[in-house]
Amino acid sequence: MPEGHYLVLARKWRPQSFADVVGQEHVTRTLQNAIRAGRIHHAFLFIGSRGIGKTTTARILAKALNCSGSDSPTPEPCGTCDMCTSIAAGNNIDVIEIDGASNNSVEDVRQIRENVRMVPSRARYKIYVIDEVHQLSISAFNALLKTLEEPPAHAIFILATTEAHKIPATIVSRCQRYDFRRVGLDSIVALLRGILEKEGVRCSDEALHAIARAADGGVRDAESILDQLVSYCNGEITFRDVFDVLGLVDWKVLHDLCAAILDKDVSRLLTLVESVVVSGKDLSQFVGEILRYFRNLLVCRTGAPRELLALPEDEANELAAWAERFSLTELIRIVEQFSELSQAYDSQLAQRTALEALLVKMSRRTVEVSIDTVLEKLMALAEGVGVPAANAAARKPFPEIAPPPAAEEPPADKKKIDEPLPPQSPSPALVAPKRVDAIASVPRLVSAPAAAATPRRPEPGTAAPRAGGRGPRHGSRSAPIPAPAPAITVNKEDESAALEDPRVRSVVDAFKGRIVDIKRAAPPK
Numbered sequence: 001m002p003e004g005h006y007l008v009l010a011r012k013w014r015p016q017s018f019a020d021v022v023g024q025e026h027v028t029r030t031l032q033n034a035i036r037a038g039r040i041h042h043a044f045l046f047i048g049s050r051g052i053g054k055t056t057t058a059r060i061l062a063k064a065l066n067c068s069g070s071d072s073p074t075p076e077p078c079g080t081c082d083m084c085t086s087i088a089a090g091n092n093i094d095v096i097e098i099d100g101a102s103n104n105s106v107e108d109v110r111q112i113r114e115n116v117r118m119v120p121s122r123a124r125y126k127i128y129v130i131d132e133v134h135q136l137s138i139s140a141f142n143a144l145l146k147t148l149e150e151p152p153a154h155a156i157f158i159l160a161t162t163e164a165h166k167i168p169a170t171i172v173s174r175c176q177r178y179d180f181r182r183v184g185l186d187s188i189v190a191l192l193r194g195i196l197e198k199e200g201v202r203c204s205d206e207a208l209h210a211i212a213r214a215a216d217g218g219v220r221d222a223e224s225i226l227d228q229l230v231s232y233c234n235g236e237i238t239f240r241d242v243f244d245v246l247g248l249v250d251w252k253v254l255h256d257l258c259a260a261i262l263d264k265d266v267s268r269l270l271t272l273v274e275s276v277v278v279s280g281k282d283l284s285q286f287v288g289e290i291l292r293y294f295r296n297l298l299v300c301r302t303g304a305p306r307e308l309l310a311l312p313e314d315e316a317n318e319l320a321a322w323a324e325r326f327s328l329t330e331l332i333r334i335v336e337q338f339s340e341l342s343q344a345y346d347s348q349l350a351q352r353t354a355l356e357a358l359l360v361k362m363s364r365r366t367v368e369v370s371i372d373t374v375l376e377k378l379m380a381l382a383e384g385v386g387v388p389a390a391n392a393a394a395r396k397p398f399p400e401i402a403p404p405p406a407a408e409e410p411p412a413d414k415k416k417i418d419e420p421l422p423p424q425s426p427s428p429a430l431v432a433p434k435r436v437d438a439i440a441s442v443p444r445l446v447s448a449p450a451a452a453a454t455p456r457r458p459e460p461g462t463a464a465p466r467a468g469g470r471g472p473r474h475g476s477r478s479a480p481i482p483a484p485a486p487a488i489t490v491n492k493e494d495e496s497a498a499l500e501d502p503r504v505r506s507v508v509d510a511f512k513g514r515i516v517d518i519k520r521a522a523p524p525k
């Protein structure tokens with residue numbers, strides 16, 4: 001539909017009062033209270049990402065200050081007087097909107113300074129709304145600062161920016177600062193639902209949520225997506241329509257990608273990237289979709305309520321099935337790395353190669369090495385010098401060693417902890433060790449006859465006992481574990497890498513040092 005036929009929704013339903021502004025109550029309430037109390041500052045700084053209501057709020061504030069339906073500034077502008085209607089339409093001569101990006105020279109600001117001295121022609125206040133104010137040049141900022149330092153009583157400045165850090169501190173300190181937030185999913189859904197009702201268009205909940213998710217906290221983006229959909233569909237918007245209009249990658253592609261990672265199928269992964277590039281899709285959008293997909297798997301894997309996905313039931317079920325094939329730790333790592341990737345690009349080629357490299361890395365699937373594996377290693381070490389393994393296995397962290405950062409264990413692993421020991425378990429000392437302070441009790445035990453009688457074992461590293469003999473995952477024992485075992489992730493293909501992990505090394509090295517000390521301290525035989 002050509003645009004001339006109707007007003008775009010964002011403009012048609014632009015909020016006209018503070019109460020209509022979505023998701024910025026912390027700002028609008030403060031502004032209204034200030035107006036009510038008659039404490040009107042001469043300079044406001046509105047900070048926040050694009051399309052979340054800064055300019056809209058600036059206009060409402062201008063109406064509130066100048067509304068002629070009231071004798072003084074009012075927290076609730078009438079919306080119908082000359083002032084309100086002309087400000088809303090953007091053609092009030094006393095409310096001057098300036099685009100900081102294209103009027104950023106010192107000359108431009110000087111002109112404002114000249115202009116600002118003249119009293120408003122009809123309104124109470126002469127209001128300057130400077131959008132993208134961070135684009136001003138340094139000399140323009142200096143000129144602006146002079147005005148802000150000694151403003152005429154009738155002048156009010158509303159500065160808006162997406163990049164607060166680019167504004168000189170001298171300017172910021174002269175302004176009352178308001179931080180606008182990205183808008184929550186539910187608020188956007190409610191807003192869209194309201195617009196659709198007024199427009200008489202039906203839309204499924206899943207579709208509404210998909211639009212809100214795609215808008216990622218931006219009200220203007222949500223409205224413009226809705227606009228496209230209203231034009232695209234005929235009175236009813238479905239989940240599938242949202243996919244089509246947004247040019248999202250088909251779920252099937254994402255499932256394929258997931259399967260290829262699981263199958264370590266590198267050539268399929270690269271073929272998938274090729275097919276996305278050839279189809280002309282935007283790679284950063286694609287990475288965003290992968291990120292969202294794995295985030296959804298992560299949500300499923302944690303067992304969190306399915307509503308968090310805001311997806312149709314069959315899609316959610318399918319995702320949950322895929323999620324089961326990864327461990328929680330794997331998914332956390334995948335999400336973290338795609339999240340990093342999504343922030344790191346500038347050229348299409350850099351995007352593509354970074355994406356490919358990461359996908360290949362993902363396909364080399366990993367396992368977790370729990371602290372139990374490390375303890376197992378230490379036990380072998382302890383046995384090597386005649387320390388009873390039970391004490392070495394005491395699960396108390398050594399005081400001088402900071403414990404590795406705690407990570408959540410997948411439920412599957414929790415279950416393994418409770419499993420009975422496999423029959424070929426190497427040493428009875430490994431079973432249900434008493435929790436003893438290893439450091440305090442070791443010297444006594446070393447000199448005890450029982451300990452001396454313990455046969456020496458070969459050097460550690462060559463004969464680390466391993467339950468089940470499969471992998472480090474099976475390091476869990478039936479002993480109670482005081483805290484969730486921190487997981488250290490390494491590549492499965494190279495198990496020895498687990499023991500090269502700096503955290504593991506530091507524990508092993510510290511333990512080795514401790515044993516040497518103990519041997520020195522032990523009375524000579």
Ligand SMILES: [Zn+2]
Pocket residue numbers: 066067068069070077078079080081082083084085
């Ligand atoms: Zn009015």
